[in-house]
Amino acid sequence: MFRRSLLGLFFALGVASTGSACKNKAADGGGSPGAAAEIVIGHYASMTGNTAHFGQDTDKAARLAADQLNAQGGVLGKKLKIVTLDTRGDGAEAANAVTRLIDVEKATAILGEVASSLSLQGGPIAQRRKIPMVSPSSTNPKVTQIGDYVFRVCYIDPFQGKVMAIFARQTLKLDKVAILKDVKNDYSIGLADAFQKAFVASGGTIAAEQSYSAGDTDFSAQVTAIKGSGAQAIWVPGYYAEVGAIARTAARLGVKMPLLGGDGWDAPELFTIGGDALNGSYFSNHFAPDQASALSQKFVADFKAKYGQDPTGLGALGYDGVMVIADAIKRAGKLEEPAIRDALAATKDYEAVTGKITMDKDRNPEKSVVVLKIDGGKAKYEALVNP
């Protein structure tokens, strides 16, 4: 009897504590940046670990944007400072990083993350603390559904997949396509699903469905299976490293069909790894190097001048992320997060490197997709698709 009431007392305390913990955290606002001489944009990205490349690319471009803005006098008369914290590709670390950016670095706005699953970790924290967050390249629709403080500057999976599916069906006149997706990568899964839905809806059939995991090196089993399936093309919505190897494997195994992909293909390494095996393939991206606007060409030139390498699509999005945040701060006119949030939501026809950005009611940008064809080891403009 006594023991039970003891347990009950203990439990009641615990319950009360849960309630109070939640309340305390919610009541806490963000940092107070008004007095500082700098505007801090916190960037959380995978700077080390398996996906280090993505974080590093985004970060380099973000810093380029900040440097350029500061050279022109900064934003609202203050210098922009980018503080980058490493998430190591880990969920707990992403949450830690965002918390630290808000509490310690006093960030006014947050840029990140590339990986949708990590944005899903950091987003709720930014939302709860009412700090605007702009993801440069998370494409899972769920990310902006977290709340009205979460935005993105890239198109979402369903749109990109649909575009390529329609392209495959109508322009390339394909009836049977095989899918080869990366099951370790939610971007790839989302894009594969979107493509499948749209392709089947417009009358096509999926000849085979195969998968691999990021980091795999051997794709001969999957490609061999696809070879025997009667497919006319392969939809490979993965990242460039594996895509390049898949292309080589396909060429090696005598599989002579075009590969189709998404913006995850965009990196110089795609060509060093894939080589001539990629000729005749298509992928969707944000801009075409040979048909780029003056703005994107300048971006590419500036990036190359500063870092000695070509930027990837992720880099371009990172650049745009910072630019869009800065533009919103300017339009808000003051360093108050709710005002900045509203300005972000009101972004209309902003000329970004990756296209014209207008935020829709779900805080996703309405942007066009560019379809590129690979020929002679280079990507060339093929078509433009508007939303």
Place this chain on the structure above:
Amino acid sequence: MSTFLQQVLNGLSLGSIYALIALGYTMVYGILKLINFAHGEVFMIGAYAGYFGAVGLGVEGYGAAGFPLYLALVVLVFAMVVAALLGVSIEFLAYRPVRSAPRLTPLITAIGVSLFLQNAAMLAFSPNPRPYPPILREVRFELGGVIVTNVKLTIFVVAIGLMAGLSWFIQRTWTGKAMRAVATNLDAARLMGIDTDRIIRATFAVGSALAAAGGILFGLDQIMINPLMGMLTGLKAFVAAVLGGIGNVRGAVLGGLLIGLAEQLTAGYLSPDYRDAITFVILIIILILRPEGLLGVVRPEKV
């Protein structure tokens, strides 16, 4: 049918590489009763040594003409030497001091060395995968619907050649005999005047050199290398060694081929998601049903 044969061919070539690595595990375990967790990383370093060796010799400059065969051999030998030196250093620095410690200590040390090499490589070589230089220019033939490349043939030739060489070495040379003696009973061997330290060093050197050869072949076949490639491949090769009977050289070869086949067929016919899991499942099954391995001998444990 041709699809099946293709999968089998791919499985056997992958398996030959596993066999080369498994030999290193099995030889070290035979002598020291230690699982050299770092062996997978030696394999990885061997692959990178081949990469840098080839690049250093200007492989890109040769382009379509193809890298000359004698230079390819130079790269191979270079990588094998680098790996052998690495293997011996690991033994000297990390394993020898704890040789007499309770079993758990060298195990943890080995895991530590493995982690260290993986992460040091990530720092030194960047974590991004790199395409392997065309040390061999690729030529394809088609035989009855099955595509065979000269790379695959090279893998078989080199693997079989090295394994035959190892077999000859163990059976016919003095050092090889000493290795067998030390594996049978370390103390007795020492009593017979064999310098066990030297033989242990030689074992590590030979095993590591073989792993390096496997690394280069892996790079040629799998197109890409990355600093973490050693971990999973090393683990699979270890399972291969156990499957064949740890301590047994022929067993390592058999185990490697079987694991390679199992992996490829699982990926092709079941689901590629389980290609890595199947190796562990095999390990568990073999350890439950026949822990001494397919070709192993049951050794009673003396108390």
Place this chain on the structure above:
Amino acid sequence: MQLVRRSAIAVALGVSLYALQLWLADGLIEYVQRIVLLAGINVILAVGLNLINGTTGQFSIGHAGFMAVGAYGAAFFGVKLGPIISGVIGAGALADGVTFNVALLIGAVLAGLAGLLVGAPSLRLRGDYLAVVTLGFGEIIRISFNNAHFLGAATGYFGDTPAGLPAYTSFFWVYGWAIAIVILIRNLTFSQTGRSLTAIREDEIAAEAMATPTTRLKVLAFSLSAASAGIAGGLFAYMQSGIRPEDFRFDKSIDMVVMVIIGGLGSISGAIVGGVFVAVTLELMRDLQQFRLVLYALLLIVIMLVRPEGLLGSRELPELIRSRLGRAKVSK
């Protein structure tokens, strides 16, 4: 008398935890609060792993798998049962507390079962083989979650709302559970059963010759260790918005091994020290992030070469302090 004394301690503990919680929530920024919580979770992981790796001397390097089972189990059932429990009791803090603990327990039971499944066939194997098999199982578990579509597969499980899993985890619960588990394992370690486990570690064949049911005990210890990893997993899940298979990679298992080894295999207080150490250094080394794993690896090697018994060996802190004080008195 015993009962009253124990109850008084328990009440005092509960109240002080609650008070600490309130003070910390106000006094510390959220960032530091998170680290404190993670340290507590680490303690649970370390003490649990120490039971099997240290006390029983069986080397498991795949424990992240059990943490994953606990995390997914607690997350999934918490989300599904939440509305039901709220419906019965009425929504609010009480329902949250009940849901949380029920979810944690379910996660722990599932993890314990997983430990049973893994341990039963594997624990007949010798040290090195066992290590590899546990590694393999850890990976198999992770791969399975990666392919489980109803649990979100690679993207991860974020509950039913975009806002993610509710933030049930608090200082009180983490440290409450930590204290409970430490007491439980401590009592087990110093009981007859615990002594049998130590006997297995020292010389298994001799223990078996003395009619100790070695396999059964090993499996028991393994399951308990897995269950406590499961509790830690559940606590971890509810301080994130969601969990992904990638969060339970081999790296995490290694982190757990480092915790136990630094403190000393076999020492509970050592495990506690190790757990806190890893959580704290993780954040302190933020600038050295890329070197973190290299340094951990070097640390492992150096410890094995120089002081394999870790900081405390297999002794406990109170004992150590007492012996130091004793020596000081004598030398005076």
